[in-house]
Every structure is written in structure tokens, then in C-alpha cells.
Amino acid sequence: MSETLSETVSLTVENGIAIVAIDNPPVNALGLSVRQGLDAAADRIGSDAGIKAGVITAKGRTFPAGADIAEFDIGMREPWLPGVVDKLEALDKPVVAAIFGTALGGGLEVALGCHYRVAAASAKLGLPEVKLGLLPGAGGTQRLPRVVGAEAALQMMVTGKPVKAALAEKMGLVDKVVADDALLAEAVALARAAAAEGGPLPRASQKSDMTAKDKADADLFDRFKAEHGRLFRGVIAPDEILDCVKAAVNLPFAEGMAVESANFNKLFVSDQSKALRHVFFAMRETAKVPDIARDTPLIDVKSVGVIGAGTMGGGIAMNFANIGIPVTIVEVKQEALDRGLGVIRKNYEATARKGRLSEEDVETRMGLLTGSLDMEDLADVDLVIEAVFESMEVKEKVFSRLETICKPGAILASNTSFLDIDHIATFTSRPEMVLGLHFFSPANVMPLLEVVRGEKSSDSVIATGMKLAGKIGKTPVLARVCDGFIANRLMFPYIVASQEMLLGGTSMKAVDATMNQYGFAMGPISMIDLVGLDIIKLPSRNIMAELVAKDRLGQKKNGGFYDYDEKRRGTPSPVAQDIITDIARERGIEQRELSPEEIIAGLLYPVVNEGAKILEEGIALRAGDIDVAAILGYNWPAYQGGPMCWADIHGLPKIVAGLKAMGLKPAALLEKLAAEGKSFT
Ligand code: 3HC
Numbered sequence: 304m305s306e307t308l309s310e311t312v313s314l315t316v317e318n319g320i321a322i323v324a325i326d327n328p329p330v331n332a333l334g335l336s337v338r339q340g341l342d343a344a345a346d347r348i349g350s351d352a353g354i355k356a357g358v359i360t361a362k363g364r365t366f367p368a369g370a371d372i373a374e375f376d377i378g379m380r381e382p383w384l385p386g387v388v389d390k391l392e393a394l395d396k397p398v399v400a401a402i403f404g405t406a407l408g409g410g411l412e413v414a415l416g417c418h419y420r421v422a423a424a425s426a427k428l429g430l431p432e433v434k435l436g437l438l439p440g441a442g443g444t445q446r447l448p449r450v451v452g453a454e455a456a457l458q459m460m461v462t463g464k465p466v467k468a469a470l471a472e473k474m475g476l477v478d479k480v481v482a483d484d485a486l487l488a489e490a491v492a493l494a495r496a497a498a499a500e501g502g503p504l505p506r507a508s509q510k511s512d513m514t515a516k517d518k519a520d521a522d523l524f525d526r527f528k529a530e531h532g533r534l535f536r537g538v539i540a541p542d543e544i545l546d547c548v549k550a551a552v553n554l555p556f557a558e559g560m561a562v563e564s565a566n567f568n569k570l571f572v573s574d575q576s577k578a579l580r581h582v583f584f585a586m587r588e589t590a591k592v593p594d595i596a597r598d599t600p601l602i603d604v605k606s607v608g609v610i611g612a613g614t615m616g617g618g619i620a621m622n623f624a625n626i627g628i629p630v631t632i633v634e635v636k637q638e639a640l641d642r643g644l645g646v647i648r649k650n651y652e653a654t655a656r657k658g659r660l661s662e663e664d665v666e667t668r669m670g671l672l673t674g675s676l677d678m679e680d681l682a683d684v685d686l687v688i689e690a691v692f693e694s695m696e697v698k699e700k701v702f703s704r705l706e707t708i709c710k711p712g713a714i715l716a717s718n719t720s721f722l723d724i725d726h727i728a729t730f731t732s733r734p735e736m737v738l739g740l741h742f743f744s745p746a747n748v749m750p751l752l753e754v755v756r757g758e759k760s761s762d763s764v765i766a767t768g769m770k771l772a773g774k775i776g777k778t779p780v781l782a783r784v785c786d787g788f789i790a791n792r793l794m795f796p797y798i799v800a801s802q803e804m805l806l807g808g809t810s811m812k813a814v815d816a817t818m819n820q821y822g823f824a825m826g827p828i829s830m831i832d833l834v835g836l837d838i839i840k841l842p843s844r845n846i847m848a849e850l851v852a853k854d855r856l857g858q859k860k861n862g863g864f865y866d867y868d869e870k871r872r873g874t875p876s877p878v879a880q881d882i883i884t885d886i887a888r889e890r891g892i893e894q895r896e897l898s899p900e901e902i903i904a905g906l907l908y909p910v911v912n913e914g915a916k917i918l919e920e921g922i923a924l925r926a927g928d929i930d931v932a933a934i935l936g937y938n939w940p941a942y943q944g945g946p947m948c949w950a951d952i953h954g955l956p957k958i959v960a961g962l963k964a965m966g967l968k969p970a971a972l973l974e975k976l977a978a979e980g981k982s983f984t
């Protein structure tokens with residue numbers, strides 16, 4: 304008979320073995336009622352003489368995937384997880400964790416508190432807290448090093464990457480890996496055998512063989528940090544994790560737990576963790592479109608046509624070939640087609656050389672791509688994505704032909720960056736089938752897909768676009784029609800501000816170094832050089848246009864703002880500096896080197912302001928969508944939360960005042976939120 308211990312935890316005693324089952328969909332997160340249930344389970348197992356041993360498992364798709372992150376921001380209540388885990392470990396009857404799915408975070412910490420761990424072959428185990436700007440706070444930093452050694456524990460906690468069951472067994476993290484369908488039976492058998500055997504139970508908190516070895520390895524921690532420097536850059540959690548593991552190696556368990564608790568609490572209230580938690584939920588929210596019913600019929604996309612095999616078309620086609628969908632690529636000239644297909648092959652072969660694709664896969668994928676010079680070949684495809692030159696005349700030619708060629712029910716998409724999707728839709732008599740699918744370059748790599756909803760796009764077309772994004776491994780963000788949609792529109796003021804800053808006397812190096820320090824992989828000036836100076840168009844006399852006139856297009860040709868050596872290291876170009884000085888003199892701009900704080904404000908306040916406009920105009924559904932677009936489309940550092948979350952943390956009133964001081968008009972929404980003491984996110 305199953306007995307209820309809490310809303311989400313039940314206990315069944317079978318021949319003296321208590322099977323404790325957690326049932327808290329979707330991922331059995333360790334919310335209040337689960338903690339209450341586990342706490343009660345420990346009490347029951349301890350006090351009931353009829354129970355010889357326990358097995359902790361879960362219903363549904365996974366062993367607990369961690370603490371309930373949603374609970375973090377609404378206030379948590381007792382019992383706390385560390386205490387529950389301690390209580391389970393302290394039992395003098397064997398407790399076995401039966402692990403399947405993804406045992407993550409607090410879930411793995413519960414398992415580490417159990418005396419034995421049995422895992423299904425397909426299970427993954429990990430401590431991903433670092434991705435939320437946190438560290439394992441229920442004993443994970445103290446028990447894991449004692450079980451697998453400091454280095455392996457650091458590897459798991461600092462990267463946040465889970466390990467597969469087989470590796471976990473090799474590491475000593477699980478006692479036994481079993482077939483998926485035999486998990487519960489094997490766990491019960493182990494529990495029974497351990498109870499019958501009697502004797503002292505293995506408790507992770509009391510293990511000392513691994514830590515003794517680690518103690519003898521004097522430079523372990525320095526070595527780890529030197530080898531994994533990139534993981535420590537800009538973020539604070541990895542150092543705190545390192546600190547905890549040092550404590551695990553050098554201090555008794557209870558003292559180590561005190562260090563873990565103090566460091567966890569410090570991170571919990573940090574801006575980085577707040578930002579990363581926001582990003583966690585924002586990433587999962589973008590796919591939801593409130594005014595489109597969940598049961599909206601989707602259009603089955605079994606074949607795709609791509610028009611244009613240039614920079615974007617090739618990458619777009621790869622996305623579909625990668626998931627086994629055949630693609631017809633149409634070009635105007637044979638050379639362009641050959642070049643496009645050649646680039647795709649080169650990309651696949653490069654991946655194969657890195658060992659991430661087999662030769663056979665390369666051929667299978669290439670075999671899914673058919674080149675053509677005739678748009679008539681698109682008569683039967685379910686989806687067409689146009690990626691021809693960015694010109695309304697060319698788009699008109701293409702869409703009015705598609706109108707006559709494509710079968711009814713085919714989705715007609717444009718990858719345009721800036722053109723009006725609603726206007727493009729007028730070139731057909733089926734505007735409901737038209738939408739924007741805006742990829743980012745390189746289209747086979749960048750994880751963002753803006754799904755642009757035209758005035759007349761049907762719900763089915765939009766729902767299909769959103770779903771399709773997930774299938775090709777992208778995160779969809781829904782945008783309404785405007786100049787630049789979300790990500791490009793948002794970041795345009797950033798580019799403009801960077802140019803004004805140079806004219807105002809701040810050096811290229813200072814601008815780039817400051818934004819690099821903020822967390823961008825490269826600052827705006829280097830980014831422009833990488834993208835190409837000819838791509839970005841500013842209205843009046845400007846530095847970029849003059850560099851282009853001198854045939855300096857950026858990294859791809861003759862350098863741009865910087866000159867580049869053969870290792871692509873840039874030094875500020877005197878040619879660029881002369882142009883800057885000349886324009887500044889002509890415009891009579893006073894010269895002053897800005898401080899890092901002023902650089903950040905000068906570059907980012909205008910971005911926040913644009914984000915506010917994007918939101919108030921209804922171009923984006925939510926502030927979080929704008930953050931996701933910036934993070935995935937422009938590599939905005941996730942630990943800063945994206946522009947809108949960063950603005951909330953930084954302080955909206957400060958931004959309003961700053962914009963005014965710069966002579967910029969704050970968006971109405973920004974001013975309103977600031978005045979009411981509210982936030983974007
Ligand atoms: N808390 C609350 N909700 C969670 C959650 C968690 N730990 N993990 C997942 N969810 C929710 C998601 O928000 C999503 O909700 P939605 O359907 O309403 O959008 C739903 O569960 C399904 O999640 P995914 O869409 O991500 O499903 P996937 O199957 O793609 O992935 C997963 C499943 C691998 C478990 C992934 O969700 C994941 O990585 N979750 C986070 C795991 C994590 O970070 N755990 C550590 C938490 S911190 C902690 O444990 C602190 C402790 O040390 C004290």
C-alpha cells in the first residue's frame with residue numbers, strides 16, 4: 304500500500320524495502336513539498352522497525368533535476384535541502400538512489416546523501432548550478448570531491464556539464480549502471496543485499512581516501528585554474544566553487560559545509576545569479592506565443608527550398624540537411640551555385656576533420672542538397688526561405704514568381720534583415736503564408752532565429768516557424784515587423800554610440816577593452832571590423848564610410864579600424880585615427896577620454912532605450928525575449944542578463960537621467976517604469 308508523505312512524495316513498503324517516489328512534474332524539482340516528503344521519508348525509514356532499507360526514486364521522466372529554481376525568487380521555506388540530505392545519510396539503514404533521466408543539482412546532491420547509487424544506462428548526472436551563477440548548496444561541493452576526487456569534482460562543478468552513467472561509474476560516482484528497464488528492481492535488490500549484509504554504511508561525508516590524495520597534490524587548485532582560465536573569466540561562481548572544494552580537501556565535513564553555505568548565500572543574492580536565473584526562464588519562455596492556441600495545427604515541413612546560395616543561404620540550407628530534410632537551393636548563375644555548395648561541403652568537411660561528423664554523414668548531408676538554376680524546382684516544397692540580395696526589387700521578383708510556382712499551403716519566408724515583411728507579402732496573393740525567418744550569420748552556427756510575424760501571417764504559419772526553430776536547434780524569438788526587428792534594431796544604437804565615442808576622443812582600445820571587460824567576447828570596434836565595414840550603413844559623414852572609401856573593409860580586406868597581423872591581432876590603425884581626428888575637427892567635437900563607467904553608460908543606455916521602444920511598440924512580446932535575442936544574436940554576456948535585465952539591476956532612474964544628460968530622449972515606457980519604481984523583467 305502506498306502512503307502519502309507529502310503532496311509530491313509517496314512511500315510504499317515492499318517486503319521490508321521502502322520505495323520513496325517523488326512525483327513533481329515536469330522535472331521533479333525539489334520544491335517545498337518534495338523536501339517535506341523526503342524529510343518525512345527519512346523519519347519513517349529510521350523509525351519503522353519493519354523497514355530494513357530504502358530506495359529513493361521518482362515518477363515521470365527524471366530523477367530530480369535540481370532545486371525548484373522558480374521558488375528561489377518567491378522565498379524558500381524549511382525544511383532546507385542540506386538538512387534533508389544529512390538526515391538521509393545519517394540513517395543507519397541503507398538507502399539507495401535509483402537514478403534515471405537527468406539527476407542534476409540538488410537531485411544529485413540527494414543521491415550523494417544516499418549510501419548507494421544505481422543509475423540507468425541512459426542517465427546523466429551533473430551539478431550545473433554554475434550556469435545559474437550558483438554553486439551546489441546541499442552538500443555537493445563537500446561530498447562530490449570526497450567521492451570522485453577534487454579534480455573530477457571541479458571539472459563537473461565548474462563546467463556544469465553532466466556526465467553519462469557509464470563515466471559516472473568509472474569515476475566512482477555511481478556504484479552500478481543497469482539497463483533502463485531494470486533500474487528499480489536492481490536498486491531494490493541492492494538495498495536488500497546491503498541490509499542483509501549489515502555492517503557500516505558508506506557515507507560520502509565521511510570518506511577520506513580521495514581527499515587525502517588531493518591534499519598531497521600541492522598545486523592542484525592553481526593547476527585547475529590555469530588550465531580552465533576561460534571558465535573563470537568575468538564570472539564569480541567558479542572561484543567560490545574552488546574555495547568550497549579547497550575546504551572539502553582540507554577541513555572536516557561540518558566546517559566545509561559552513562564554507563559552502565556562506566559561499567552559496569553570497570552567490571544567491573549576487574547580480575550575476577539573478578541575471579542567469581532570469582536568462583534560464585527567458586530562454587524557455589520565448590517559444591510561447593500567448594495569443595496562438597497550443598493546439599493550432601502545424602504545417603508539416605518535409606522539404607525546403609532556399610533561394611540564394613550566398614553567405615546566408617548556404618548556412619540556412621545546412622540547418623535542414625542536418626536534420627534530414629531535403630533542400631533545393633536555387634541560384635541565378637551556375638558559378639554562384641557551385642561556390643555556395645562548395646562552401647557548404649568545406650564547412651561539413653571541417654567539422655568532420657574535428658571528429659564531430661563522419662565522412663559518411665558529410666555525404667548523407669550533401670546528398671540532401673540539390674542545386675538548381677530554376678525556381679520551378681520549388682513547385683513541391685513545403686517551405687521556401689528566400690536569402691537573395693537585400694533589395695526590395697529583387698525580393699519582389701522572387702516573391703511574385705514564388706506565387707505562381709509554389710503549391711498552395713507552402714510557407715513563404717524571407718530572411719531579410721531590414722525590409723518590410725508586410726510589403727513583401729503584398730507580392731503574393733497569399734500573405735497569410737508569408738513570414739520572416741531571420742537567421743544570424745553564420746546561419747548554421749548562431750543559435751537565434753527571429754520569427755517575424757507579418758500583419759497577415761496565419762497562426763499556423765507562425766506556430767510552425769516557432770516549432771521548426773527548435774527542430775533545427777535554434778531558439779525562436781517572435782518579432783513584429785519594423786526596421787531591423789529585435790536584435791539588429793536593438794544593437795544599431797550601440798554601433799552609432801561607439802562611433803560618436805571615438806569622435807569624442809575615447810580611444811578604440813579603451814572602448815573595446817571596456818566592453819570586453821563587461822563580458823562581450825569583443826568590443827564594438829573589433830566587432831565592426833569582423834562583420835565588415837561595408838555592411839553597416841550610417842546616414843551622415845562617418846568613419847566607417849571613409850574607411851570603406853579607402854578599401855578598408857575590416858578583417859576581410861585591408862583591415863578597418865585596426866590593422867591585423869597574420870595572427871589576426873589588431874593594432875589601432877593610423878589611417879582610422881586620422882579620419883577620426885579629421886571628422887571630429889570638422890564637427891568641432893571636444894576631445895575627452897571617457898572612464899570605463901562612462902563608456903558603458905554611453906554605449907548601453909541607448910541600447911536599453913531602444914529595447915524599451917521595441918517593447919512598447921509591441922515588436923517583442925516580453926523584455927526577456929529582447930534579452931535572449933541580444934544574448935544569442937549578439938553574444939551579450941548571459942551573466943549580465945541581457946540589456947533589459949541589466950538595466951533593471953543597474954537602475955532605471957539612473958538610466959533615464961543618463962540618457963537625458965547625453966541629450967537623448969528616454970522612451971515613454973522606460974520613463975514610466977523608472978518613475979513607478981518598476982522594472983522591465
Ligand atoms: N526548477 C524549476 N523548473 C524547472 C527546473 C528547475 N530546476 N528545471 C526545469 N524546469 C522547468 C522548465 O522551466 C520548463 O518549464 P516550462 O515547460 O514551463 O517552460 C520545464 O521544467 C521543462 O524544462 P526544459 O524545457 O528545460 O526541458 P528539457 O527536457 O529540455 O530539459 C533539464 C530538462 C535538463 C532538466 C533542464 O530543464 C535543466 O537543465 N534544468 C535545470 C537544472 C538545474 O539547473 N538544476 C540545478 C538547480 S539549482 C540547485 O539545484 C541548487 C541546489 O544545489 C541547492
Ligand code: NAI
Binds near residue numbers: 635701
Ligand atoms: P549574399 O550576397 O552573400 O548572397 C545572396 C545570393 O543570392 C547571391 O549568391 C546571389 O547570386 C543570389 N541571388 C540574387 N538574386 C537571386 C535570384 N533572383 N534568385 C536566386 N538567387 C539570387 O547575401 P547574404 O549576406 O547571404 O544575404 C542574403 C539575405 O539575407 C539578405 O536579405 C540579407 O539582408 C539577409 N541577411 C544577411 C545577414 C548577413 O550577415 N549577411 C544576416 C541576416 C540576414
